[in-house]
Amino acid sequence: EVQLVESGGGLVQPGGSLKLSCAASGFTFSGSAMHWVRQASGKGLEWVGRIRSKANSYATAYAASVKGRFTISRDDSKNTAYLQMNSLKTEDTAVYYCTRRDVWGQGTTVTVSS
């Protein structure tokens, strides 16, 4: 079964950092681009960024709202993608999903508050 499981969410103060993980199973993770998408409570979906496969040089791209603060990485040996979030703002509060486009994780909640 193709599955994505996010973890690492929690409560963090403004200006703080958090690292999310996305564990994949049931498919060839190393060959897939992986994306992060977030959704603030009661709001729509917002693309955060993506990392491509090794064959595509692990190229990353980010939304303007997070560029310079967030970093996406991956460890193909662990079938896991990561989202490192620094300099967090209250507006980063959301459920964060990882997705291959056709398959989505259940999401992990990040709350940025003092």
Added chain:
Amino acid sequence: SYELTQLPSVSVSPGQTARITCSGDVLGENYADWYQQKPGQAPELVIYEDSERYPGIPERFSGSTSGNTTTLTISRVLTEDEADYYCLSGDEDNPWVFGGGTKLTVL
């Protein structure tokens, strides 16, 4: 512009046909996907590449694109189809962009 526009809400009665549209210049260059999201759940892919039904999705769901507008059509709507629907466009070379979402209410 790199934006996708959806109406905030659509209402239909059970058994009727619902049409949810998504418009944007980017649709003239890229395929669109449609996602269904029910409260408290992750989005689920319904239609990909404008008109391909994802495995397991009922035939009542179909997609089409004309010019800069893509349309999700749900025939013989059931109460279980009540959800938020999002269009998505973009590929691995370009940023993804989501429409603002359409809340489908089945009266």
